[in-house]
Amino acid sequence: MAIAEVTVVPIGTADTSLSNYVADCQDVLAQEERVEYQLTPMGTIIEGELDDILVAIRKIQEVPFVNGANRVTTNIKIDDRRDKKASTEQKIKSVKDKVQD
Known part of the structure; x- marks a missing residue:
């Protein structure tokens, strides 16, 4: 499973x-x-699966154009881990478990 961070800016x-x-x-x-x-x-x-994430990103990339923007910049970061299942919750828990009180 992959995790992506996306910012779409008209x-x-x-x-x-x-x-x-x-x-x-x-x-x-x-x-x-x-x-x-x-x-x-x-x-x-x-x-989600990387292919599904990329389909979703392509769809949201179009949103500003549909709403009248003439130019859009999109920033994407992808973490595609293949050795074990990853999730945002797991990533945050891993860090919190290591933070010293």
């Missing part, structure tokens, strides 16, 4: 607020049955 919009674009991207992700996702303040985490 450029040249009439408003500095991006929350409407983010909400529309989240609506698209909600319809993707083969991935799990989590909104964060700076992007979205998507978990």
Whole structure:
């Protein structure tokens, strides 16, 4: 299973607020049955098989264009671990277990 962090940013919009674009991207992700996702303040985490994640990213890449943007920049980080099953919860737990109180 892979984990990706994605940030889709429309450029040249009439408003500095991006929350409407983010909400529309989240609506698209909600319809993707083969991935799990989590909104964060700076992007979205998507978990699933890599091919399914890439399909979902391609769909949310289009959202700003559909909503009038003429240019979009998308940043993607992918952690594709093949030696054992990974999840966001497992990754966070692993770090927390090592943090000294």
